[in-house]
Amino acid sequence: MIINGVELQDLDIYDLEVAEKFDKELKVVAGVGEKLEGLSTPEVIRTQCTAIFNFFNELFGEGTDKKIFGDKVNLVTCLKALDEFIAQVRDQKEQIEEISNKYSINRVARRNKK
Template structure:
């Protein structure tokens, strides 16, 4: 059975359990910080925008998984919006799959133990 708490990215295995309150608190704070850090426009030029965009994602991963994690994830990746966005998409898919599995398990338990139509 696949361990849905392990995100496999660029040869790394990173642990994140979104059913743990402390982890979710850290996740929410990191996602809020990503929103704050993400550049809003290209008024300083396209290259500066790309660098700021990538830096915001490096901060996200370091906040969630520990300092230096982003350097390991992006070891041979230049500041490139497309590549950073692809990693972020993979990360969100990982989190989404974990959340869906958690929800499915709760539905199964309710079906098994609660009377038909019973809500608690």
């Protein structure tokens, strides 16, 4: 898995433990948006980036934020990295759907009729 040009270990989103962590941490990141009203621009950047740093650290291990972002705290870079990650998770979901569709009840029923 490559995030912000940095190669990280592949993350299997269909492993139960990983899926639980992913869901939990994604909710945390999504919830940060509710806390931004009234904050100054630097506070917004710090708050959102910190949430994204924590997201990657929880999923890939402590220090992952430093591997991905170095010492920079840039909101655009953070959001793009999160978007890259989500896109790769979406790809995994599409792969599992493709496999699952082969064995859907409707398809199996149609095959049995032949």
